[in-house]
Amino acid sequence: MAVFELILCIIAAVVVSSFASRFIPKVSTPLVQIALGVLVAYLPFFPNARLNPELFMVLFIAPLLYLEAHEIDKSALLKTLKLSLSLAIGLAIATMVAVGFVLHTVWPVITLASALALGAALGPTDAVAVSSLGKEASLTQRQRGVLKGESLFNDASGIVGFQFALAAAFTGEFAVGQAAGEFVVSFFGGTIFGLVVAALANWVFETVRSLGWETTTTRILMELFLPFLLYLGAEEFKVSGILAVVAAGLFIRFDRSGVGPNVARTNIVSSSVWGVLSFSLNGAVFILLGMQLPQAMTASWSDPRINNTLLIGIILLVTAVVIVLRFIWVAAMLRIARDVNTGKRRKMTLERWRSAAVMTFGGPKGTITLSLMFTIPYSIAGGADFPMRDELIFIASGVIIMTLLLANFLLPLLAPNRGKDPSAEMVPITIEVLRSTVEELTGRITPENRRAVLMVIDLYTKRISRLKQRNGDSDPQGLERLQIEALHWEKEFVRDRLTQIKAHPAADAATQELNVEACERMLDQIMNTLRHTSTDPTSGHAVSQIRGRVRMLQRRVNNYAKRTISKIRHTTPLVSEDQIFARTRELQVEAIHHVIDRLVDEMGNSTYNTEHCSALLLDYRRAEASLQARPNMSGTAAMITQVEEVKKESYAIELGVIQDMLEAGDISRAQAKTLRRNIYVMQVDADSGI
Template identity: 40%
Template structure:
């Protein structure tokens, strides 16, 4: 039970961090989670004595995180910048290992050189979540974002493989460069090849299951979630790199999925949502554990008389400075090479002679004020995080049959470097690369247009021969919405139009309530209808506060009470789902007919504009025709969903996804995101009412 309570505390801490992240701007999520973990530790919830098998920790945290990173990365951009990314992900990691290892061993000789190299290997990878969060506060351009995201993906694998070799040298006490190079090549390339092969096998198996018609959403999501664990365990069983196998599988997996369509797209949306939760929880748990580990590791190191507190702080600062300096020099070299390449191309394109080209290349300086500022900023934009801490937790407790006393010290140093680099990235980087003023919140109109355009692009990519006509109909509807917004016709309705729509909802409520009182409809159906109308009005008014929530709860309780009372007192038989749905459609059709008659009367009312009443009559008439058509064949509709309706449903889901992305990237305000979500919810509710 103690382990269960501990897991629940971690889950609650991650959940709390999601709330604080929405309230506290200017502080990245990892820092919030670390702070929550530290508070828990100070309150007595510590990780003292918490031990986990090294292999279990790798497969539980690192494998799924890297797999999802690899799946979602921009493959085209990754390939276009492959040379620079590989230099960062492999070359810079190796240099960091050597510099940190020799520096730490020279300052603190009690730490074995192999253990110091292990710390350098753990600090080689950059944290992908923290790097992604930097784009929200700093003015990174597209090229810089590609370099940082590609580096954070691949250097995880190189750091883990290097760490494993350093730990092997630590535990065995022997190291051979030839043997290590051969083992590294087998592990490196063997992991990649095995990952590609397993990805192909799994994709083939899933395709055969689809061909048999045995696949459903649950199957699809479970296969996605299980894949990284399966690939990692198989790779480790055959003694190749499980991390590289997972990364290779994630990179290639999307190329095997050629099927598109509403059903497959819906499963992809569900899978994406599941993975968002899984990766957020796993990253959150690791950072909360970091915060909980800090006081514990700090107290042990502080109590250790063999090393002073100032020396501990000095070690953290020295290792952090060495890592940042090496990254700065490396990015300065990349910048220098890039400037020379651009100068060569400009001279060649302008018809310069070879001598002129050489002269121009010689004039390119290695360091300029602007290049140094950018290099230093990009060096700070590589904070350490979840992967580094996860790797350090796998350090062995026993070395050579004796307790490894330096383990706590190395974890403390890693924690200190992680916190320091996160703080620098969060607070210093925006000063070096500030966001331009025009990169703030977008205008409301432009934000809506961007979301609708993104949905059109997504729907276009999901077209198949079977759903092309339905998809094009929905895409045209989105194009019409964009056109109306640009012409100013799709802004928030004016007060007269809104008041008229509220009046229509009141007429429908009165009609349904009268039908319930006159026992013309079953109470369950009637109160379901009233509840939908109330939700529609609340969404239209954008009034979803605590009173709205209490009102919804009260109406639902009232509906259930009246239905049970009618069943017990009047012995009204329970209806089947299809009969209840048919009665709902018939009630809706009758209420719309009543509304149509009242709208005709409004045509002669000078208080209302004729064009507004006519436009509303067209909408009501369209909905009435749809209800009557569906009502004649509700059984068929229940079994086979209309393709256009399915595509609309998919479009609304994509809208919500793009709205969330815009909010997370701080392109829209929280109020605007809430307003846009409620508009989509209103359209979803309207769609479900008509199906």
């Protein structure tokens, strides 16, 4: 039960981090998650539970590496393969050796094998942490390709090196020849196992789809099951499960071809599920890091045998070793690398030194490093506690935080994002497409589909409002002006109705008085509202406002006089207050219908913003419903069906608007492709009922 509660706390913290990161975009999400993990650890209901290290490796490492290998750009990886492999293998081994010997020399209480294990764990970089940084830093496509390729391959090399170093620390023996042989068997065996399983999985997926047996549920379950099967199967054969997962992730295709809503739905759900799983697992690891820090710090700080100043100094020293060694290695590789066109080595210019610094700080430590440190066993052979386990985790955690902080604050200085945000550039284009769609939908309103179309228009209005708020382009004054104008439309409608009533009086005196009284009362309400919404009391409307107040006072005096005379004469008034109230409500509904018609007409013009008209339409529809106040549940299913049909029609309109804008040269093909992709997702949703 304690483990279950621990998992719930972690998931809750990951959810909170996804919201918190939106308010502090200049701070990377991993740093936010670490801070939340520290806070969660101090909560009174935080369970004191431990995750099994082997379970941690299977649960976090396998799916994360598999997804990273599967999602990487294969063409970009091939272009930067040499540099990526140099960093992933050569630099990882150099980091392992340098950190191991430096740490063991400075702090001999840590055995060389344990220090080498820490160095191996600090070899892998976390490209996900870089992508989680705010939009302030701008890396070139080549730099991103090198960092992603390095992160993919050095995960495997670092993990294999860590496992052998940890085995030496666990048993107290380290045979170089035997370790080298085991390394070769584990490396090539894991790679071959992964390729074989990937080929088999490709055949299974294609066969199941071709036979028509595939469903969204079975396909997603097979995809999720595969990385765990790969890792556990490879470990059973005594080969590297990590390399098996990476090899399979690179080779497997997950056939995305095919035509039809079922195929599209499967592809969309697959991407969504893996996206959620990736964010959740990465977030969980950093939350766990934050949770582990207080315990590790408390154990280290409270231990009288450990000098706290020395511990902090070692964190800074190890961080310096990792950063300096990485910078020298990257700069050397850039100097040795030959130009693709000339075939000659290029001198190190200021720009190339800056690129070396970008790739140095662009490789912070994160998920894999912490995951490996958590797999350190609590005891060694013979049952004794693993020496300095908390301190090793604390040092690794400190290095992770230092590299994340350096990446978070130095990368924007080294690679400032001077260009415009592509997503921000798409906002005004998307708004224009949505406005055109709303205008086209307005022209298709009929008495039969009026309510359904207005409901869909309201959905589009909310989308436009959200986009404008995101872009900082909202216009509340424009909506207020339209609201005042709508009140004037109501006033004109009631005045015209009052003029018609007086010009053509009813045969019944009571009916005539009822109609006149209802109109005059409603005029009083409208004029009173307009007087309160006036933003300029010194304007030319002041005289008319005074006249309106006088007329309203005169009508009220006349009404009170009539009722007083009736009471004195003991006669019954021609109309009662209840009748006047009911007739006024009927007149209000008629006035609302008039304003709704005017708003629909205005949506096709350029006088007012389309979203303002749509928003006010919703307000008047709500007012109409509250006035009528008749509970009516009949036709609800039919209305929902009609709304869905209108939504499908609106998607076709959107596609037509995009095509027209593309042909007119208003948008590029890339922008049109992005806009269409979003509509295709909504179409699949409507067709398949995701």
